[in-house]
Amino acid sequence: MAFDGLDSDAPRFYDDLAADNTREWWLANKARYDAVVRGPFEALAAELEPEFGQLKIFRPNRDVRFSADKSPYKLHIGMVSLTPVAYYLQLSATGLLIGGGSYDVPPAALARFRELVDDDRRGPEVEGLLSALAEDDLVPMSEDALRTAPRGYSIDHPRIELLRLKHLAVGRTEPLADWMWGPEVFDIVSDAWRGVGMWNGWIAQNLGDLLMRPDRERPGRR
Structure with missing residues (x-):
């Protein structure tokens, strides 16, 4: 299937699903899902993979x-690259989420990240990189961040917002727009x-x- 844009009926599909999940x-x-949601999403993935x-x-x-929510189906479709540090794209009734990074971060990796953020030389380096990404509206995904300082760090740390992160992922949301239904989305x-x-x-x-977690060491386990 050649890619010429996502389908403008996809958001309506998810609105309808939310009303009767x-x-x-x-x-x-199911045929509508395959035609207006999954089919165009697969075609976009094929264009992105090279x-x-x-x-x-x-x-x-x-x-x-x-x-506690037993609704059987997700209210979005997502794709992710098959790498420990990944690219991610999600389409829902409200638009796109474009991002990536490492979401489910092992404790040892998170501890090392915090050590780097705390370092007087490396910490500003991390800040600088994230500031550059923020110019394109790519910001840390901080919804599940700690409410206080992690153990061993001061609440007054100059980079406390980075120390609070539990996921090392960045992204931006794009509200529904006409460009999504044409090749420009690629x-x-x-x-x-x-x-x-x-x-x-x-x-x-x-x-x-x-x-790397033990259950991710073999290709294809994700």
């Missing part, structure tokens, strides 16, 4: 085993991911093997 509705609308590597598109099913995502690549490169260089 049941297996019965899903089965009745530059950014193999991309996985997540299944629509939610893991409800440990959730250029916009590519440009944003090139910025994310600067952050990914820093993480890989400075945290390296600390990012």
Whole structure:
């Protein structure tokens, strides 16, 4: 399938799913999902892969085993690169989330990141990189950040906001816009991911093997 844009019916699909998130509705609308959501998303992934590597598109099913919300289906579709430091794209009823980095950070890697942020020389380096990314609206994903200082660090630390991070991911949201339904979305995502690549490169260089968990050491396990 040649890529000529995402489908403008995709946000409406997720609005409709939110109103009736049941297996019965899903089965009745599975062909619509394939046509207006997954098909164009797969075509976009195929266009992005030559530059950014193999991309996985997540299944629509939610893991409800440990959730009070038993709604069976996600209200978005996402793709991620198959690397420990990743690129990520998500489409929902409200628009796009474009980002990347390391989301599920192992404790040893997070501890090392905080040591670097605390360092008088390396800390400003991290700040400078993130400031450069912020010029393109790529900012740390801090929704789950600590509310106070991590153990061993002062609440008055000059880089306390970075020390509070639990995920080493950056991203930006794009509200629904006409450019998403044409080929321009490929250029916009590519440009944003090139910025994310600067952050990914820093993480890989400075945290390296600390990012690997035992269940990720074999290819294809993600």
